[in-house]
Amino acid sequence: MKNKTDEILLSQLADGELESDQINDVLLDVLDDADRSRQLAEHLRLRQSLGQWRRQKPAGPVIAVSDHPKRYHFPWRLGGLAVAAMLGGALVLAGIWAAGDLGRNDKNGGLPTLDTVTAEQMRQVASVFALRESVAGPLKWYAADDEKIQLASARGSEVGRKPVAVLLRLAPTGADSAQARTYVIVCRDRESATIEFPQAGGASTVRLHLLPGVRDGKVNIQYAITVDGPELAPKTSAALSGQRLVGLEHTPLGQLALADELVNVDASAWVIRKGLK
Amino acid sequence: MSETAAMQLGDHVGRMYRVALRIVGDANDAHDIVQDACVKALRNVARFDGRAAPATWLHRITVNCARDHLRARRRAIRDGLSMNDEITGMLAATETMPSARAERRELYDIASTLVESLPDDCRSAFILTQLDGYSYDEAAIIDNQPRGTMASRVFRAKKILLEQMNARIDGRTQS
Numbered sequence: 001m002k003n004k005t006d007e008i009l010l011s012q013l014a015d016g017e018l019e020s021d022q023i024n025d026v027l028l029d030v031l032d033d034a035d036r037s038r039q040l041a042e043h044l045r046l047r048q049s050l051g052q053w054r055r056q057k058p059a060g061p062v063i064a065v066s067d068h069p070k071r072y073h074f075p076w077r078l079g080g081l082a083v084a085a086m087l088g089g090a091l092v093l094a095g096i097w098a099a100g101d102l103g104r105n106d107k108n109g110g111l112p113t114l115d116t117v118t119a120e121q122m123r124q125v126a127s128v129f130a131l132r133e134s135v136a137g138p139l140k141w142y143a144a145d146d147e148k149i150q151l152a153s154a155r156g157s158e159v160g161r162k163p164v165a166v167l168l169r170l171a172p173t174g175a176d177s178a179q180a181r182t183y184v185i186v187c188r189d190r191e192s193a194t195i196e197f198p199q200a201g202g203a204s205t206v207r208l209h210l211l212p213g214v215r216d217g218k219v220n221i222q223y224a225i226t227v228d229g230p231e232l233a234p235k236t237s238a239a240l241s242g243q244r245l246v247g248l249e250h251t252p253l254g255q256l257a258l259a260d261e262l263v264n265v266d267a268s269a270w271v272i273r274k275g276l277k
Numbered sequence: 278m279s280e281t282a283a284m285q286l287g288d289h290v291g292r293m294y295r296v297a298l299r300i301v302g303d304a305n306d307a308h309d310i311v312q313d314a315c316v317k318a319l320r321n322v323a324r325f326d327g328r329a330a331p332a333t334w335l336h337r338i339t340v341n342c343a344r345d346h347l348r349a350r351r352r353a354i355r356d357g358l359s360m361n362d363e364i365t366g367m368l369a370a371t372e373t374m375p376s377a378r379a380e381r382r383e384l385y386d387i388a389s390t391l392v393e394s395l396p397d398d399c400r401s402a403f404i405l406t407q408l409d410g411y412s413y414d415e416a417a418i419i420d421n422q423p424r425g426t427m428a429s430r431v432f433r434a435k436k437i438l439l440e441q442m443n444a445r446i447d448g449r450t451q452s
Contacts, residue, residue: 008429011428015413017412017413017428053389054407054408056294057290058311
């Protein structure tokens with residue numbers, strides 16, 4: 001004789017809420033009892049009938065975003081994907097940092113490590129770049145640090161050039177590793193990008209000039225990096241320029257001497273391939 | 278919730294969307310609500326103390342965002358939103374859903390109509406587990422009930438629905 005507990009078990013079985021051993025026991029009982037088989041079938045049909053509702057998902061991408069000052073205006077309504085695209089880079093950066101040991105709270109006391117770029121990091125950079133282009137159109141370059149995102153539109157032949165991702169890190173030597181800064185840049189093969197990162201709160205301004213050239217799967221980068229000293233300090237600046245063949249493993253580009261501070265400059269770079277999202 | 282966990286918001290977006298959609302009944306609005314909920318979640322990530330599962334925390338945020346959206350859309354509010362508002366949107370949204378087999382579609386139409394008539398306690402349990410897709414454990418946390426109580430309420434809701442659905446189908450068969 002069936003009881004309420006048995007019926008509740010049938011309900012849970014239909015919802016996939018039983019442990020595997022319990023599933024076996026209940027199914028064996030059901031197979032021997034026509035009435036319970038009928039009941040289970042009813043529960044399953046009800047579950048099945050609502051399956052199409054449970055399978056509903058947003059038609060377009062939903063990007064988890066963090067707050068970000070709206071510096072750039074796009075000719076789209078500020079809702080849905082447009083808002084997500086405007087704000088998406090900051091969190092993706094955070095994700096890159098957290099997921100790939102580039103984060104500020106890693107075991108190295110906050111100093112981002114950039115040993116080798118992971119596939120997940122590559123996917124994240126590709127995703128955010130694709131999303132930006134889906135809103136703003138083809139980009140000549142995209143640049144983001146932990147405070148802001150900058151874009152430049154591509155024109156003419158620039159549109160067809162391969163996108164190249166560059167992760168650039170400036171890390172002061174010495175104990176204060178929390179001041180290391182990482183920049184995510186996507187630019188175009190054989191197209192120069194000049195990007196300025198003014199820093200809030202009187203910190204130093206970083207200017208980058210990059211000219212990547214793809215060669216044998218690696219990226220040959222011509223670079224010039226200048227750093228102006230903080231506003232409150234006596235006016236100082238430092239510059240570093242050169243050319244390196246850079247791959248997924250971090251490559252030292254040199255050091256910047258800024259007043260009494262020495263800053264290590266490292267970079268990783270790769271070609272963003274279509275479909276790597 | 279760490280930044281890494283925040284990035285995993287994508288794992289919860291489907292359910293957040295279904296929650297929003299059944300409340301507001303419009304796919305575009307539901308999409309916007311999920312965006313808003315994600316922004317709010319990340320703004321308040323420091324307040325997430327980890328006592329609840331992320332899914333249940335996000336559910337609460339999504340419901341609040343959806344209700345805010347409905348309030349903005351309506352002229353008068355009576356004592357906040359009634360429980361029936363939780364599925365009003367679902368009934369509207371189903372009109373645009375692609376239909377599967379005719380029989381399944383009919384069952385779906387009947388179930389979604391009858392859900393409104395369920396008693397409050399088991400209606401919530403039913404909506405969370407059968408519509409939103411939460412597990413019994415997650416639904417128990419959302420509703421602040423023991424898991425066993427949740428299982429019992431889900432069963433009771435199903436039993437009521439099945440009896441009413443069978444009565445409707447039998448009534449149509451005989452007429």
